[in-house]
Amino acid sequence: MQEKKSHYNFEEYDDPSLYDGENESYISDIPLLLKWASLTKGAIIDIACGTGRVTIPLARQGHRVIGVDVHNGMLDEARKKSSDLRLEIDWVQQDCMDLNLETTADVIYTVGNSFQHFLTNEEQDKLLASVSRHLNPDGIFIFGTRFPGPEELISTTTEEFWKTYEDEVSKLQVDVYCLSSYDAITQIQHNTTIRKYRNDAGEEVKEKKTAISLRFVFPEEMERLLAMNGFKVLNVYGDWNENPLTGGSKEMVYICQKARWK
Missing domain, CATH: 2.20.25 (N-terminal domain of TfIIb)
Structure with missing residues (x-):
C-alpha cells in the first residue's frame, strides 16, 4: 500500500463497513454507467473503486470490471462482498496516479466524487495521464465531482x-x-x-x-484541464440523470473522449 504522506487523506475510508453503511444505498450513477458499458465488450476499469459499490452491480450485468484502489482495507471489503459471487472482477491495489495495468479499456470511470481527492494540479495531471494511458483510442472517461456552488464553498465555526x-x-x-x-x-x-x-x-x-x-474545480477550469490532458468533453451534466448543468447544480458529471492525437 502507498505510504502515508504528511497529509493522510484516507480517514473516511479506514472503516470500510462504516463507509458502506453510509454510502452503499446510493445508486444514481449506475444507470448512466451501464448505458456506456453496454457499448463495449471489453474490460471496464473502475478507478478508486472502494468497496465495489458500483463495480459489483456492473459485473452482475455481465461486464468484466477491473476495480482499482490504493486503500487495501477498502479492497479487502470489496473482495469479501464479491467472494461468493461468480463475477468477472479483478481487484487491483495500485495508486490511481500511477496505474500500471496489463490492459486497456474502452470505458474508464471514477465515481463518489473521487476526482476531488487529487488536491494539486500535478496530482490531477497524473490521474488524467494514467487514465489516458489505459484508454483505447476514442475511449470514454466518465467521472463526477461536486459543483463549486456557494453553498459548498463555506467555512463553519460550529458543528x-x-x-x-x-x-x-x-x-x-x-x-x-x-x-x-x-x-x-x-x-x-x-x-x-x-x-x-x-x-x-x-x-x-x-x-x-x-x-x-x-x-473543487470550476467548470471553465475543468474544460481547460481536460483539453490539456488530451480529452474532448462530449457531455457535461448537472447530475447522473443527465440533466443540464446550471448554476444551481449540485454536481458536474463529465463524459470525455480520449483524443487520438494524445
Whole structure:
C-alpha cells in the first residue's frame, strides 16, 4: 500500500463497513454507467473503486470490471462482498496516479466524487495521464465531482447537523455533524465529520471524528484541464440523470473522449 504522506487523506475510508453503511444505498450513477458499458465488450476499469459499490452491480450485468484502489482495507471489503459471487472482477491495489495495468479499456470511470481527492494540479495531471494511458483510442472517461456552488464553498465555526441514521452493526442512532474550512487560494475544503452515537435512551455513548480534504474545480477550469490532458468533453451534466448543468447544480458529471492525437 502507498505510504502515508504528511497529509493522510484516507480517514473516511479506514472503516470500510462504516463507509458502506453510509454510502452503499446510493445508486444514481449506475444507470448512466451501464448505458456506456453496454457499448463495449471489453474490460471496464473502475478507478478508486472502494468497496465495489458500483463495480459489483456492473459485473452482475455481465461486464468484466477491473476495480482499482490504493486503500487495501477498502479492497479487502470489496473482495469479501464479491467472494461468493461468480463475477468477472479483478481487484487491483495500485495508486490511481500511477496505474500500471496489463490492459486497456474502452470505458474508464471514477465515481463518489473521487476526482476531488487529487488536491494539486500535478496530482490531477497524473490521474488524467494514467487514465489516458489505459484508454483505447476514442475511449470514454466518465467521472463526477461536486459543483463549486456557494453553498459548498463555506467555512463553519460550529458543528453543522447533516443527518441521522441507524448504525447497522451497533443499532445505535448516529447523528452526523460537519465542520468545514474552505481555502480559496488552493480551492481545497478541509472537512471534519463528527459522528455522535446515541443509545435507546438518547444518551451519547460514543463519538468519532474523521477528516478529509477535497478540491473543487470550476467548470471553465475543468474544460481547460481536460483539453490539456488530451480529452474532448462530449457531455457535461448537472447530475447522473443527465440533466443540464446550471448554476444551481449540485454536481458536474463529465463524459470525455480520449483524443487520438494524445
